[in-house]
Amino acid sequence: GQQLNQSPQSMFIQEGEDVSMNCTSSSIFNTWLWYKQDPGEGPVLLIALYKAGELTSNGRLTAQFGITRKDSFLNISASIPSDVGIYFCAGPPRRVVNYGQNFVFGPGTRLSVLP
Amino acid sequence: AAGVIQSPRHLIKEKRETATLKCYPIPRHDTVYWYQQGPGQDPQFLISFYEKMQSDKGSIPDRFSAQQFSDYHSELNMSSLELGDSALYFCASSLGSVSYEQYFGPGTRLTVT
Numbered sequence: 001g002q003q004l005n006q007s008p009q010s011m012f013i014q015e016g017e018d019v020s021m022n023c024t025s026s027s028i029f030n031t032w033l034w035y036k037q038d039p040g041e042g043p044v045l046l047i048a049l050y051k052a053g054e055l056t057s058n059g060r061l062t063a064q065f066g067i068t069r070k071d072s073f074l075n076i077s078a079s080i081p082s083d084v085g086i087y088f089c090a091g092p093p094r095r096v097v098n099y100g101q102n103f104v105f106g107p108g109t110r111l112s113v114l115p
Numbered sequence: 116a117a118g119v120i121q122s123p124r125h126l127i128k129e130k131r132e133t134a135t136l137k138c139y140p141i142p143r144h145d146t147v148y149w150y151q152q153g154p155g156q157d158p159q160f161l162i163s164f165y166e167k168m169q170s171d172k173g174s175i176p177d178r179f180s181a182q183q184f185s186d187y188h189s190e191l192n193m194s195s196l197e198l199g200d201s202a203l204y205f206c207a208s209s210l211g212s213v214s215y216e217q218y219f220g221p222g223t224r225l226t227v228t
Contacts, residue, residue: 031215042119042205042219043158088157092215100146100170100211105157 003027003093004106012112019076021109023089032072034063035088037108043088047074079113086110117142119208119220127226128196136191136223138206144218146170146211147189149181152203152222164189165211196227 005024013019023032031050035043047058049065049072056063062075072089086108092101120139128134140147146165150158151174160173164183175181178196183189193200203224207217 033216035219040203040222040224042207042221045216045218048214048216100148100163100165100209101215102160102163102171102173103148103215103217104160107157 003104004089006089006106006109008109010110012114013079014114015079017079019079021087022071022073023106024071028069029091031091032065033090034074037086081113084111084113119206119218121206121220121223123223125224129228130196132196134193136204138189140187140208141218144208144210146209147183148207148217149191150205158205198227201225201227
């Protein structure tokens with residue numbers, strides 16, 4: 001069943017605005033990954049977080065691993081039209097028991113950028 | 116940089132037919148994952164392989180099977196196809212012994228009519 005929640009589900013913003021979205025879980029995650037998916041294409045890895053409290057940037061994107069290890073945040077600064085897409089958080093839902101452990105994905109946040 | 120390769124990109128099958136999807140991981144990646152994504156849904160984990168052995172299993176129907184070969188490529192075999200199997204199928208790869216970071220292929224769009 002679904003173990004991750006993302007909010008907001010969708011957002012419409014003006015080009016140039018900053019964007020914030022988050023991902024929460026009822027259980028502890030040891031790793032958070034953020035992906036962006038364009039329609040009909042494969043998800044693209046944006047940022048990986050491995051440590052509680054960690055703050056990592058990738059260009060205009062910044063993500064944080066929540067202190068409780070039950071949440072993560074993604075911020076996009078100065079949005080541009082190509083930021084349009086669906087942003088997923090994901091991670092392995094339990095302590096590592098073997099390599100190749102499965103991932104769960106959040107339901108996604110759909111971002112639309114208005115010119 | 117080389118990415119994950121999936122073939123075919125599009126596939127149309129009729130009900131009760133079989134289909135085989137192929138995945139070629141990023142060079143030196145030892146772990147392959149398969150996901151199914153329905154319209155408007157998030158990717159659902161099906162199965163994974165590490166060093167040619169099944170590693171983890173998700174919501175994969177019994178009609179589906181998969182394996183990872185000696186060259187690390189993987190195939191997802193789907194039999195007795197149903198209309199509900201129509202979806203995007205993604206393969207992802209990682210260096211499983213080192214990192215959780217999964218890199219996705221472009222997907223195969225399967226349509227069952």
